[in-house]
Amino acid sequence: MRIGELAKRAGTTTRALRFYESQGLLDAQRTSNGYREYDEHDLRLVKEIQSLQAVGLSLEDTRPFVACLRAGHESGDSCPDSREVYRRKLAEVDACLERLNTVREFLLARLAFQDPCLVPEPKEFLCS
Amino acid sequence: MRIGELAKRAGTTTRALRFYESQGLLDAQRTSNGYREYDEHDLRLVKEIQSLQAVGLSLEDTRPFVACLRAGHESGDSCPDSREVYRRKLAEVDACLERLNTVREFLLARLAFQDPCLVPEPKEFLCS
DNA sequence: GCTTGCCTTGACGTGCGCGTCAAGGTTTAG
DNA sequence: CTAAACCTTGACGCGCACGTCAAGGCAAGC
Numbered sequence: 001m002r003i004g005e006l007a008k009r010a011g012t013t014t015r016a017l018r019f020y021e022s023q024g025l026l027d028a029q030r031t032s033n034g035y036r037e038y039d040e041h042d043l044r045l046v047k048e049i050q051s052l053q054a055v056g057l058s059l060e061d062t063r064p065f066v067a068c069l070r071a072g073h074e075s076g077d078s079c080p081d082s083r084e085v086y087r088r089k090l091a092e093v094d095a096c097l098e099r100l101n102t103v104r105e106f107l108l109a110r111l112a113f114q115d116p117c118l119v120p121e122p123k124e125f126l127c128s
Numbered sequence: 129m130r131i132g133e134l135a136k137r138a139g140t141t142t143r144a145l146r147f148y149e150s151q152g153l154l155d156a157q158r159t160s161n162g163y164r165e166y167d168e169h170d171l172r173l174v175k176e177i178q179s180l181q182a183v184g185l186s187l188e189d190t191r192p193f194v195a196c197l198r199a200g201h202e203s204g205d206s207c208p209d210s211r212e213v214y215r216r217k218l219a220e221v222d223a224c225l226e227r228l229n230t231v232r233e234f235l236l237a238r239l240a241f242q243d244p245c246l247v248p249e250p251k252e253f254l255c256s
Numbered sequence: 257g258c259t260t261g262c263c264t265t266g267a268c269g270t271g272c273g274c275g276t277c278a279a280g281g282t283t284t285a286g
Numbered sequence: 287c288t289a290a291a292c293c294t295t296g297a298c299g300c301g302c303a304c305g306t307c308a309a310g311g312c313a314a315g316c
Binding site: 002003004014018033034035036 | 261262263264265
């Protein structure tokens, strides 16, 4: 299938697919006229990337999963590097949850007119 | 005081202060040589902005608070517009907490080898 | 032949809150 | 007189995952 069909079947855009390729996450055969040609395996890769992005992983973080699938494993998260990404992300999420709960308490207190309440420290506020 | 001292006392940079001014959040008197001149009230404004940023509000969201202080109120969050921002932010935080808990469950399940588990829908993932 | 709808590469735009030069003017200390 | 340490405006950079043109090639239907 060509890039347009892959995009449609994966529910994304051709621009995103070309971007993945530019980042080395995806590669494609070329037909004689220079068009990219994909198969079901590529569709699988794209879907893997999307589901990982859905849990807030960056494209960079998806590399181990893609490599794992390319290495022949049936699931992208059965390799050590992938599992390490999961663990790191879990720690980030936990930190973010804690942080957001503090913020939530702050907002509730302010809305309740309880004036002098602790302002959470800036820290990293990246909840992704 | 001049911009360097204000920056030091507020724990920020001159660049940030000039940026706030460019966004209409701060304004300054000018001395004869063109230097910006600030007073304690300006320091109060900057600190207000910083504490709001610390809870994840955007600069845009700080406008009502600044306006409230400028209007003569002793606290920036005693005006209706400010409180509305708090409420909206609280709703965002709640949505984000829910979302992150889903993601957390997903990660735990994957790490526990429980394979086919629900992938959270992409949605907005902006936890700020 | 002409239009339509695919495809190609390349390059710049987006949001947000500044950081980081660049090129210069002003004030103070020595 | 000079150097240091302030100040000014202006413009470009950053991260991240693409969106959005621009300018053109290729294939198929009328």
